[in-house]
Amino acid sequence: xxxxxxxxxDDDDVRSLVALHLxxxxxxxxxxxxxxxxxxxxxxxxxxxxxxxxxxxxxxSGQRLVEHCLAIGQPVILMTASVTARELPSxxxxxxxxxxxxxxxxxxxxxxxxxxxxxxxx
Amino acid sequence: MxxxxxxxxxxxxxxxxxxxxxxxxxxxxxxxxxxGSALDNLVGASMAMAADYESNRAYFDxxxxxxxxxxxxxxRNASADFHAVFDNVITRAGDLLIVEVTDVSREVxxxxxxxxxxxxxxxxWRRTEEHIxxxxxxxxxxxxxxxxxxxxxxxxxxxAMRDGTMLDALSNPHQWSDxxxxxxxxxxxxxxxxxxxxxxxGIEQRHRTRVPLAPGVARFFDTQLVPWxxxxxxxxxxxxxxxxxQQLRAQRRSIFAAEAINQVLEHLPVEVWDFDLSRGLVTPLxxxxxxxxxxxxxxxxxxxxxxxxxxxxxxAGAKMWGALDRLATEDSVSVQVQSADGGRRLQASFxxxxxxxxxxxxxxxxxxxxxxxxxxxxxxESRLGHANHVMRFAQGVAHDxxxxxxxxxxxxxxxxxxxxxxxxxxxxxSLASAAQRGVAVSRRIAKIAEVQQAVNAPIDLSxxxxxxxxxxxxxxxxxxxxxxxxxxxxxxxxxxxxxxSALENLCENAxxxxxxxxxxxxxxxxxxxxxxxxxxxxxxxxxxxIPDHLLGSVFDPFVTGRPDSxxxxxxxxxxxxxYSAGGTVEVESSPQGATFRLRFPAP
Numbered sequence: 001x002x003x004x005x006x007x008x009x010d011d012d013d014v015r016s017l018v019a020l021h022l023x024x025x026x027x028x029x030x031x032x033x034x035x036x037x038x039x040x041x042x043x044x045x046x047x048x049x050x051x052x053x054x055x056x057x058x059x060x061s062g063q064r065l066v067e068h069c070l071a072i073g074q075p076v077i078l079m080t081a082s083v084t085a086r087e088l089p090s091x092x093x094x095x096x097x098x099x100x101x102x103x104x105x106x107x108x109x110x111x112x113x114x115x116x117x118x119x120x121x122x
Numbered sequence: 123m124x125x126x127x128x129x130x131x132x133x134x135x136x137x138x139x140x141x142x143x144x145x146x147x148x149x150x151x152x153x154x155x156x157x158g159s160a161l162d163n164l165v166g167a168s169m170a171m172a173a174d175y176e177s178n179r180a181y182f183d184x185x186x187x188x189x190x191x192x193x194x195x196x197x198r199n200a201s202a203d204f205h206a207v208f209d210n211v212i213t214r215a216g217d218l219l220i221v222e223v224t225d226v227s228r229e230v231x232x233x234x235x236x237x238x239x240x241x242x243x244x245x246x247w248r249r250t251e252e253h254i255x256x257x258x259x260x261x262x263x264x265x266x267x268x269x270x271x272x273x274x275x276x277x278x279x280x281x282a283m284r285d286g287t288m289l290d291a292l293s294n295p296h297q298w299s300d301x302x303x304x305x306x307x308x309x310x311x312x313x314x315x316x317x318x319x320x321x322x323x324g325i326e327q328r329h330r331t332r333v334p335l336a337p338g339v340a341r342f343f344d345t346q347l348v349p350w351x352x353x354x355x356x357x358x359x360x361x362x363x364x365x366x367x368q369q370l371r372a373q374r375r376s377i378f379a380a381e382a383i384n385q386v387l388e389h390l391p392v393e394v395w396d397f398d399l400s401r402g403l404v405t406p407l408x409x410x411x412x413x414x415x416x417x418x419x420x421x422x423x424x425x426x427x428x429x430x431x432x433x434x435x436x437x438a439g440a441k442m443w444g445a446l447d448r449l450a451t452e453d454s455v456s457v458q459v460q461s462a463d464g465g466r467r468l469q470a471s472f473x474x475x476x477x478x479x480x481x482x483x484x485x486x487x488x489x490x491x492x493x494x495x496x497x498x499x500x501x502x503e504s505r506l507g508h509a510n511h512v513m514r515f516a517q518g519v520a521h522d523x524x525x526x527x528x529x530x531x532x533x534x535x536x537x538x539x540x541x542x543x544x545x546x547x548x549x550x551x552s553l554a555s556a557a558q559r560g561v562a563v564s565r566r567i568a569k570i571a572e573v574q575q576a577v578n579a580p581i582d583l584s585x586x587x588x589x590x591x592x593x594x595x596x597x598x599x600x601x602x603x604x605x606x607x608x609x610x611x612x613x614x615x616x617x618x619x620x621x622x623s624a625l626e627n628l629c630e631n632a633x634x635x636x637x638x639x640x641x642x643x644x645x646x647x648x649x650x651x652x653x654x655x656x657x658x659x660x661x662x663x664x665x666x667x668i669p670d671h672l673l674g675s676v677f678d679p680f681v682t683g684r685p686d687s688x689x690x691x692x693x694x695x696x697x698x699x700x701y702s703a704g705g706t707v708e709v710e711s712s713p714q715g716a717t718f719r720l721r722f723p724a725p
Contacts, residue, residue, distance in 0.1 A: 011525050013552045017532040024540060056521060081524035102528035105535045
C-alpha cells in the first residue's frame with residue numbers, strides 16, 4: 001500500500017501542483033487549504049504518513065500545524081517562501097524538514113522520501 | 123446678739139450668725155442670695171466639712187481665734203470650686219460669731235486679668251523686633267521702654283547720659299556687653315549727629331543702617347529718630363530701631379532663588395514670549411529673548427514678531443502666522459519650525475490667554491522649545507521603521523513571486539515528464555493563473571511608485587466623495603447600501619485619483635467583509651488634533667469587524683484577510699499614499715463593524 005501525504009496550502013496553484021506530482025509519483029494524497037481543515041483531518045483520521053504544509057496562510061500560520069505534528073510524532077515537512085531561516089519562528093528552525101519555495105519537483109520527492117524514511121526508522 | 127430678722131434682711135450687707143458649734147443660727151437674705159449654692163461649702167450644718175476644710179482652713183482658724191479672744195478678724199476664703207471668693211469680717215457677740223461676708227469674686231478676677239495682661243504684654247514686647255530708646259537730652263536722662271528695659275543697665279545708662287559719656291558709649295560698643303548695644307554701633311557714629319540734628323531742628327529722620335557683625339554677616343535696621351516734644355519744645359529724641367535682618371534675609375533668599383531658577387532656565391532649551399495678538403508684538407518672559415541682550419534686570423519693551431522670525435528659517439513666518447490665525451478658534455496651536463541655520467528644530471506652541479480679554483487685547487503665550495534631539499531621535503526611529511517596512515515588503519514580494527516561480531517551474535517539470543493531454547490542460551490553466559498573479563503583483567508594486575509621485579493640491583474632498591458614489595455602488599453590488607455624509611466645501615490636500623482609488627479599495631474590502639450585503643457609510647468632516655487640522659474621510663461598514671490578531675498589521679504589505687486573497691497591498695498603498703500626502707490613516711474595529719479614517723491635511 002502506497003504512503004499517504006496530506007498537502008496543506010492556501011495557494012490553490014501550488015497545492016494542486018504538489019498534489020499532482022505526488023499522485024503521479026505513486027502517493028495517496030489528501031489536500032487542505034486551511035490549517036484548521038488539516039487539524040480536523042488529522043484528528044478524524046486516517047493518519048497520513050506525512051504532512052506537507054505551507055507556513056504563510058495570510059492571517060493564519062502553519063506554525064500551529066507544525067507544532068501539533070511535532071507534538072504527536074507526525075512526520076512533517078514545512079514549505080516556505082521565506083527567504084532566510086532567520087525569518088522562521090524559532091521553534092521551527094530546528095528539527096523540522098524545510099522545503100524552500102520555489103523548489104524543484106526532484107527536491108520535493110527527495111524531501112518526502114527522506115521524511116518517510118526517518119519516520120519509519122523508530 | 124439678737125437681731126430682728128426683718129432688720130437683718132433689709133440690710134444690704136450679708137450677715138450670718140454661728141453658734142459655738144459652728145452651726146448657722148441665723149443669716150439674712152443678702153447672705154442667702156450672695157452665697158447661694160456655695161452656702162453648703164462655706165458653712166454647712168456641721169462646720170466640719172472635712173473634704174473642704176483644707177481649702178478654707180484660714181477661715182476656720184479665724185473663726186476659732188475670734189471665738190477665743192473676741193478680736194474682730196478679717197479673712198478671705200473661697201468656695202471649694204473657686205467660683206466665688208469672699209471677704210469675711212468675723213466679730214464675737216457673746217456666744218455667737220457674726221460674720222459679715224462680702225463677695226469679692228469680681229475684683230479678684232479683674233486684678234488677676236490685669237496681671238495676666240501685663241504678663242502677656244511683656245511677652246509681646248519681648249518678641250517685637252522694635253527697640254525703642256528715648257533720650258531726654260534736655261533733662262540729661264535716658265528714658266527706656268519696651269523689651270530692652272530689663273536687659274539694659276539703666277542706672278549705668280542714666281549715669282552715662284548725665285556725665286556726657288552716653289554717646290561715646292554708643293559709638294564704642296566694646297564698653298557694653300549687651301549684644302544689642304554692639305549692633306547699635308549702629309548708629310556707627312552717625313547717630314550722634316542725627317540726634318543732635320533732630321534735637322535742634324525738630325524734624326524726624328529715617329535711616330537704613332547696616333551693622334556689620336562679622337565678615338559677610340550683618341544686621342540691618344530701619345531707624346526712625348522722632349523729636350520728643352513737651353509743650354511745644356523739643357525735649358528729647360526717641361529712636362525706634364526696627365530690625366529688618368530677618369526680612370531682608372528672606373528677601374535676599376528669594377532673590378537668590380529666582381536667580382538660580384533663571385540660571386537653570388537659561389540652560390534649558392525653552393523660551394517663553396508674551397504675545398499681544400491685537401498688535402502683533404512679543405515680549406520675552408524668560409529664556410533667551412532677543413539676541414544680544416541681558417534682560418534680567420530691565421523692563422523689556424514689546425517688539426515686533428520679526429524679532430523671533432529673524433532667528434528662524436524663511437518658511438517659519440508662514441507657519442507661525444498660520445498658527446496665530448488658528449488661535450482665533452483654537453486655544454492652543456503648535457507648529458514645528460527650523461532655526462535660520464537649519465541646525466535646530468524648534469517647536470513653537472501658542473496658547474491663548476483667556477483672562478487677558480479684560481484689557482481688550484487678545485493675548486497669547488508662545489513657548490519655543492528646542493526639540494532638535496527629539497526630532498533627530500524620531501527621524502532615526504522613522505528610518506528604522508522604514509527599513510523594517512522595506513524588509514517586510516521584500517519578504518512579501520519574494521513570497522508572491524516565489525509562489526509564481528514555484529507553479530511555473532513545477533508544471534514545466536511535470537509537462538516534460540508527463541506530456542499527456544490531461545496534464546497539459548491542467549498545467550496550462552495553472553500557468554495562466556500564475557502569470558496573472560505575477561502581473562497583478564508587479565502592477566501593485568508599480569503603484570507604490572505612483573503613490574509617491576502623486577501631485578497633491580487643495581481639492582474639495584466632499585465633491586470627490588460625492589462624485590465617486592455611483593462608481594462605488596456599482597463596485598460593491600446591489601446588496602450593499604452606500605450612504606454618504608459630505609458637507610460641501612471641505613478642502614484637503616490630496617490627489618483625486620488616489621482618493622478615489624482608496625475609496626474603491628476600502629469599499630471593496632468592506633463589501634467582502636460583510637459578505638456582499640450590508641451598509642457602508644462614508645462621512646467627510648473637518649477634524650483638529652495636536653498634529654494640526656485635517657479633513658477626514660471615514661469609511662464605516664457594519665460587517666463583523668477585523669479579527670483582533672489582524673488589527674495591528676492590516677496596513678502591512680501582503681497581509682490579507684480576504685479568502686480570495688487579493689494581493690495584500692491595498693491598505694498598504696493607502697497608508698503609503700496618505701503618509702506621502704502628509705496625512706494619516708487609522709482603523710477602528712468592533713464586532714459591529716470596521717471604520718477606516720483617512721485624514722488629509724487641511725490647506
